[in-house]
Amino acid sequence: MTLPVPLLAALAGLAMAASQWLIWAYAPVEATLGPVQKIFYIHLPLAWWALLSFGVTFVASVLYLLKKNIRFDLLAGAAAEIGVLFSGLALVTGSIWGRVSWNVWWTWDPRLTTTLVMWFIYAAYLLVRGLEMPRERKATVAAVLGVVAFLDVPLVFWSARLWRSVHPAVFASKEGGLTGEMATTVIACVAAWFFVWICLLLTRRRQLLQQERLLALQQTLSARN
């Protein structure tokens, strides 16, 4: 099955343009934080789609272990790359938000900690994917790590929450209190970023597939000469 990437890309462009209008013209400026609050409209979709990317890596890794089809391995790799990119950007935007909103760049908030730890884990996963080892073995090892990494996520979240619970809740999470217009804008941004995400994922997966084909072709040619 091939999803039409150009169509999705066009939709992504339109949706991103529309969401920018919503962010800057439609949604009101937040009373206490001012314009900095608008970073939230980029931050939230990035964090959500990063988490979904890691979910895709997990499912594709399980499927690879069961079916041994290299396409699942490539999908897992593509999703992990985008997940690391998105969660990295979510961490940076979240850090800027935290500096203004909580007056610190970093705190042991469960969500922050979980995102950072996931970023570390999946960055290591990408390292493993870059190692020199036989193709099938690398795919298997990566798939095992893809499964283990995702199993860890709920535990990391839970333990980070426990860890912090003894401290006074100085930095109360600011999630609620979205007015109707702000909520609409957030939902629109999440939808717009979905199209960006799926385009990146499909394009990257296709690139990896073509790279595999070229490598196989190169091997065949060098074997013949």
Next chain:
Amino acid sequence: MLRAALIIAHKDLRLLVGRSSGLVQAVLLGLVLLFLFSLSQAPGQRLPAQSAAAVFWMASLFCEILVVNALFFVEESQGARLALTLSPMPLQAIWLGKALASLVLLLLAQCLFLPASVAFLGQSFSGDVWPALAMVLLADWGLVALGALLGALSQGQAARESLLSVVLFPLLLPLLLAAVRGMTQALGGPPEPLENWFMTAGAFDLMFTAAALFLFPYVYGGDA
């Protein structure tokens, strides 16, 4: 399977205990770490219990990395790994054997790290020791279970130690938090109920023991 695992653990322990690349190196690294962390104290000051507990567990983590790598390294020469996979036992027995061997070595090392923490970091066991001891055992099992699963992953790679650290440390975070909390209690930190931390460590152990039993054959068997 248990018998096969015990045989493997026995073999590994006999191979590693005497070698300089095995336990000795791991213990020395941990001790040096503990000693160097005493730099963070001003003269006459003592490190807070939680900091000392965190340093103790960092030393244990690095020690575990070296031990796991040494355990998998013994089978890298002369096709010994292949011979082991061909032997008539489930592949999971190899994982269990490696986990048990590294549990023994880690506990031995920790027996030395504890007095070293007391001496270098100015600590004393003024708190409740028994729950902390139970937590050490729970945390150690999680550490070796995941270590023995992923130790097979970095086989035959250059810079294995750093690769395994980068992969393993973030994964171990939930366990590390529970372990640090337990140890803080023993070192006289502020008392707090540990039930939730026992649950966290227990859940971690169960989940990754199950995952290892399922996944280890993929990492260890097969090609390469």
